[in-house]
Amino acid sequence: MAKENQKLENDRPNNPETSALELFGTLGPACADIQILEKMIQNGMNGIRLNLSHGPLAAHEDWIDKLHQAMENTGKEILFLMDLKGRELRIKELKPFELEKGQLILFGKDIPVETDLLVLPQTGDKILIDDGKIELIVLKILEDGNRLCEVLRPAVLKANKSVKITGKISPFSPLCPEDLTNLDQARKYRVNAIMVPFVQSRRDLEQVHHILEEKSLDLKIYAKIENQTGIDHLESFMDLADVIVIARGDLGNDVGFYDLPAVQARIEKICHQHQKDYMVVTQMLTSMIDSPICTRAEANDVFYAIKNGASSIMVTNETAIGHYPELVIDTMKKISDSAIRYKAENQSDNN
Numbered sequence: 327m328a329k330e331n332q333k334l335e336n337d338r339p340n341n342p343e344t345s346a347l348e349l350f351g352t353l354g355p356a357c358a359d360i361q362i363l364e365k366m367i368q369n370g371m372n373g374i375r376l377n378l379s380h381g382p383l384a385a386h387e388d389w390i391d392k393l394h395q396a397m398e399n400t401g402k403e404i405l406f407l408m409d410l411k412g413r414e415l416r417i418k419e420l421k422p423f424e425l426e427k428g429q430l431i432l433f434g435k436d437i438p439v440e441t442d443l444l445v446l447p448q449t450g451d452k453i454l455i456d457d458g459k460i461e462l463i464v465l466k467i468l469e470d471g472n473r474l475c476e477v478l479r480p481a482v483l484k485a486n487k488s489v490k491i492t493g494k495i496s497p498f499s500p501l502c503p504e505d506l507t508n509l510d511q512a513r514k515y516r517v518n519a520i521m522v523p524f525v526q527s528r529r530d531l532e533q534v535h536h537i538l539e540e541k542s543l544d545l546k547i548y549a550k551i552e553n554q555t556g557i558d559h560l561e562s563f564m565d566l567a568d569v570i571v572i573a574r575g576d577l578g579n580d581v582g583f584y585d586l587p588a589v590q591a592r593i594e595k596i597c598h599q600h601q602k603d604y605m606v607v608t609q610m611l612t613s614m615i616d617s618p619i620c621t622r623a624e625a626n627d628v629f630y631a632i633k634n635g636a637s638s639i640m641v642t643n644e645t646a647i648g649h650y651p652e653l654v655i656d657t658m659k660k661i662s663d664s665a666i667r668y669k670a671e672n673q674s675d676n677n
């Protein structure tokens with residue numbers, strides 16, 4: 327690392343001497359319980375995200391009450407981050423069912439989606455579902471608009487999972503009408519910050535700032551970089567965000583996960599150059615969804631995210647639907663403490 331960049335890294339907020347590292351969990355069915363939330367807070371979680379792709383803010387009132395109760399019981403205020411719905415593409419409600427390799431399926435009828443999403447994929451396009459766990463290829467567009475697809479990579483298909491058409495840029499605006507209602511209720515539910523999905527241009531964030539100003543809301547903005555267009559334009563809009571989010575789930579769908587580590591490194595470098603805080607998120611401790619301990623590789627992932635200068639890290643499924651939400655936070659905290667100690671002891675380390 328060049329001397330200049332080394333200085334920038336040491337000036338960052340996660341400098342051990344001024345450590346303000348944010349450790350985020352995701353609020354979901356597995357941890358929406360006062361005692362579990364208390365333990366997560368006690369174990370070092372200082373921020374929690376609610377993903378509004380699964381329903382509006384008001385529909386989560388019960389969970390939010392529990393969160394505030396847990397904060398009161400522990401005497402610790404943590405950041406409450408609402409991840410706006412945005413125009414992320416998702417499948418609609420359905421009963422979970424298992425797909426098989428080579429199976430023919432109708433995207434639209436068997437996999438219900440909004441009409442504006444249905445019309446996007448063309449013959450030959452690949453459709454990734456649930457952060458790429460499922461992959462389809464479009465064989466034919468039928469007269470009624472349904473897309474006849476072949477299953478290339480099967481898994482269990484569940485309601486409301488993310489959809490990505492490979493190589494296609496989302497043509498939609500950054501916030502959907504439901505988000506405007508969510509923002510109107512931000513004060514009532516004591517939201518401190520928002521995550522904006524799929525930020526692709528300066529215009530996207532200008533629109534968000536404009537809306538926040540109109541609503542007199544002073545909320546920290548976490549801008550999710552989820553596709554190549556967002557990376558390409560990052561330097562043009564990063565001053566309008568408080569934190570740049572390396573959202574590896576959707577990003578991995580877009581750039582392919584073999585290139586994802588290089589893409590992460592590139593975004594980190596740009597953030598260092600501009601002294602911009604950034605978050606690393608998704609699949610950091612995935613094995614802990616079903617296991618009380620993480621893998622060595624996951625420990626490395628968390629360690630290097632922090633050693634390299636992330637100001638925040640966040641887990642998703644691990645606390646939202648996993649079996650060990652408190653242990654996930656405990657693990658994340660212990661590895662991050664180790665990384666912070668390492669940084670303190672190796673201030674001049676260039677590796």
Ligand SMILES: Nc1ncnc2c1ncn2[C@@H]1O[C@H](COP(=O)(O)OP(=O)(O)O)[C@@H](O)[C@H]1O
Pocket residue numbers: 352353354355376377378379380381386457486487488575642643646647
């Ligand atoms: N607000 C919620 N309501 C219901 N289920 C949720 C909610 N948030 C998360 N989950 C569950 O936890 C999983 C992981 O959460 P998250 O990472 O936020 O979602 P996704 O990967 O679908 O974007 C979701 O796919 C969903 O099954």
Ligand SMILES: C=C(OP(=O)(O)O)C(=O)O
Pocket residue numbers: 377379488552572573574575576577607608642
């Ligand atoms: C955190 C992410 O977003 P979401 O959970 O909305 O897919 C991601 O894509 O990495």
